[in-house]
Amino acid sequence: MSIIAIVNLVLFTxxxxxxxxxxxxxxxxxxxxxxxxxxxxxxxxLYMKLVFGGNAIVLSETxxxxxxxxxxxxxxxxxxxxxxxxxxxxxxxxxxxxxKSLGKIGGTVVGVLMFTTMIAALIxxxxxxxxxxxxxxxxxxxxxxxxxxxxxxxxGNFVDFSYAELIVSFIPTNIFSDLAQGRSMSIIGVVVFGLxxxxxxxxxxxxxxxxxxRIRDGVDTLQAVIMKLVNIIMSLTPYGVLALMTxxxxxxxxxxxxxxxxxxxxxxxxxxxxxxxxGLMIGLLGANVKTYFQKVWPVLTFAFVTRSSAATIxxxxxxxxxxxxxxxxxxxxxxxxxxxxxxxxxxxxxxxxLAVMVAPTxxxxxxxxxxxxxxxxxxxxxxxxxGVGGGATNAALIVFxxxxxxxxxxxxxxxxxxxxxxxxxxxxxxxxITTGMITTRVLGDKSAASEINLPDPEMQKx
Numbered sequence: 001m002s003i004i005a006i007v008n009l010v011l012f013t014x015x016x017x018x019x020x021x022x023x024x025x026x027x028x029x030x031x032x033x034x035x036x037x038x039x040x041x042x043x044x045x046l047y048m049k050l051v052f053g054g055n056a057i058v059l060s061e062t063x064x065x066x067x068x069x070x071x072x073x074x075x076x077x078x079x080x081x082x083x084x085x086x087x088x089x090x091x092x093x094x095x096x097x098x099x100k101s102l103g104k105i106g107g108t109v110v111g112v113l114m115f116t117t118m119i120a121a122l123i124x125x126x127x128x129x130x131x132x133x134x135x136x137x138x139x140x141x142x143x144x145x146x147x148x149x150x151x152x153x154x155x156g157n158f159v160d161f162s163y164a165e166l167i168v169s170f171i172p173t174n175i176f177s178d179l180a181q182g183r184s185m186s187i188i189g190v191v192v193f194g195l196x197x198x199x200x201x202x203x204x205x206x207x208x209x210x211x212x213x214r215i216r217d218g219v220d221t222l223q224a225v226i227m228k229l230v231n232i233i234m235s236l237t238p239y240g241v242l243a244l245m246t247x248x249x250x251x252x253x254x255x256x257x258x259x260x261x262x263x264x265x266x267x268x269x270x271x272x273x274x275x276x277x278x279g280l281m282i283g284l285l286g287a288n289v290k291t292y293f294q295k296v297w298p299v300l301t302f303a304f305v306t307r308s309s310a311a312t313i314x315x316x317x318x319x320x321x322x323x324x325x326x327x328x329x330x331x332x333x334x335x336x337x338x339x340x341x342x343x344x345x346x347x348x349x350x351x352x353x354l355a356v357m358v359a360p361t362x363x364x365x366x367x368x369x370x371x372x373x374x375x376x377x378x379x380x381x382x383x384x385x386x387g388v389g390g391g392a393t394n395a396a397l398i399v400f401x402x403x404x405x406x407x408x409x410x411x412x413x414x415x416x417x418x419x420x421x422x423x424x425x426x427x428x429x430x431x432x433i434t435t436g437m438i439t440t441r442v443l444g445d446k447s448a449a450s451e452i453n454l455p456d457p458e459m460q461k462x
Contacts, residue, residue, distance in 0.1 A: 005061035008048070012066055012246070015040050019238045030237065034298045037238035038245055038305075045249025063250060066243050073240030074306055076233045080314045082179055084226055085187065085336050086194045088317060091223045092329035093198025094205070094216055102195065102329075108442050109334045112435045113342025114379045116281075120274045120348030120427075121378040125371055127270040127349075128356040131262055167383075187310060191336045230314045237298055237315075244305035248422070263353075264420060270349045271423045278434045285441050295323040296433055303429040304422045309339040309346075312429050319433065326436045334439060338432020340383075345424030345431075346392035347382035351399040358405045377403065392424060 019037055022028040028036075052058045093102060127133075172178045172189035179190060201219070205212025279289045293300075299315040306312065313335050320331035342348075355374050359366050381399050400406070 001061050002058055004052075004055075004058050008052075008058070008062040009065050012044065012062075012243075015044060015242060016069070016239055019242065023235075023238070030235070030298055033238040034241055034301050037240075037242040038301055041242040041245025041305075042249055044242075045246040048246065048250040059250065063247055066246050068243075069239055070243035070247055073233075073236055073243070074308070074311055076236070077302075077306075077311045077314055078308075080226070080230060080233065081187070081310060082181065082190055084230065084314050084317065085190050085332070086179070087219065087222050087226050088328070088332045089191055089194030089336065090198040090201065091219050092332040093195060094202055094219060102199070104443060105330055105333055105439065106195075106337075108439045109330070109337050109435055110341060112438050112442075113334075113338060113431065114382070116274075116277070116344050116431050116435070117342040117348040117382050118375045118379045119277055120270075120344040120431075121352035121375050122371075123270050123273050123277075124349035124352035125356050125366075125374065127266040127273075128353040129366065131266040133263060133266060133353070133357045134360055187313075187336065188340050191333075227318070230318055234298075234315060234318065237302055241301055241305055248305060267349070267353065267420045268423060270353065271345060271427050274344055274349065274427055275430065278430050281434055282437060285437060287437070292324070292437075295319060296430065299433070300426045300430055304426040307421045307425045309343060309425055309428045309432070312425075313339055316429055316432055320436045324433070324437060326440050330436050330439050330443070334432050334436035338428065338435055342379070342382045342431065342435075343395070343424075343428040345427035346421070347395040348378060349427075350392040350420075350424060351381070351396040352378055354396050355399060355403060355405065358400070362405060374399070374403070392421060 019033060019040070022033050022036060048059060048062060052062070170188045170192055172193050174182075175189070175193050177183065178186040178193070181187075183189070201215050202212075205215055279293070282292050283289045296319050299312060299319045302315055303309065303312045316335040316338070317331050320326035320335065321328055326334075352374060356366055359370065364370060377399050378395075381395060
């Protein structure tokens, strides 16, 4: 390793130490430390890019070790996803007083997710139209055209796309394979298994009170351990954000961004407008919008830098239950479903914008009939989209396959995917949290909305 790389790592270690010192001060809440980590990572990443952008060796050697922090933190959260979903889903069912209430919760969550996805798609259509974006205006290099060939092959997987088959795929055939995340539908498979297992456990408890008590005590104990692990990992968020932001800023292709700047601008405006829509929905519940966003800020920050709705599930559940006072059953279902169904950014805004850009090039008029059709296809196509980086590409492939559109434009935008995907992922996660809040109010529990009108002493200490 070069001396310069060692110096860079010493500086990075100093930033980590500074964040650790802040953690000892009660006046620096977790959200403030996350913000400090975000700013520090951005500045350090810019330093790496501006000073060593032309020195691939030094940049690579430095990021190799800063990525130890970044990747370790992401791995810790991913490690928690499946056990957290399984245990909390079982616990959620056992906490529901009547089994029939599960249908109401699940149905409301899915309905709200699809509704907000259609709104997001409509905003995407508006932005693409207002900015006059067309696929014919984009020119791709060798990298993008090579990527187009790969995506063309992947699109073949969706040509015979059947929504009936998609619904069937939600049911796990091998729960151990899904626990090992052996397929794209694994998270939904674990959710379904957890729901069924929880229902069976609840019925056993009704038949035998002794069994019921032992089951509930055992599940409560396991859930307490899991949540304690989540809290421990959550405390590492400022360090993870620092390292992740360093990588994002240092490796972003500035030239690609300049070439496609108007698409980036239109995308971010669309995402910002959808955040406003979420805020209006939260406000209509009678909640304090500013307080709401203060409470979910650490979660959105993590989603932003990791580009993974799935990896953010533990934080999404924790924020809803502990910060927003959403009942555990609703929080678990909305967080889990929200990572694979109705992603407002990846499965709503993105494919809708691309479809509007491509339509004129293939002789399709963007009229009312096309818009309504696109909204429906976008909402239905959002089912089962994996909540990881690249999920938006899969969503676009599904929608384009149904519409019969060419997918070259998806490849042309591959260079700037990470930049846009960060904000899209944060929007996805906020959509899931907003869904939890709305579902709580729709089903009659007003505690979530009322709680976030009040200062939270625990948040100030965290």
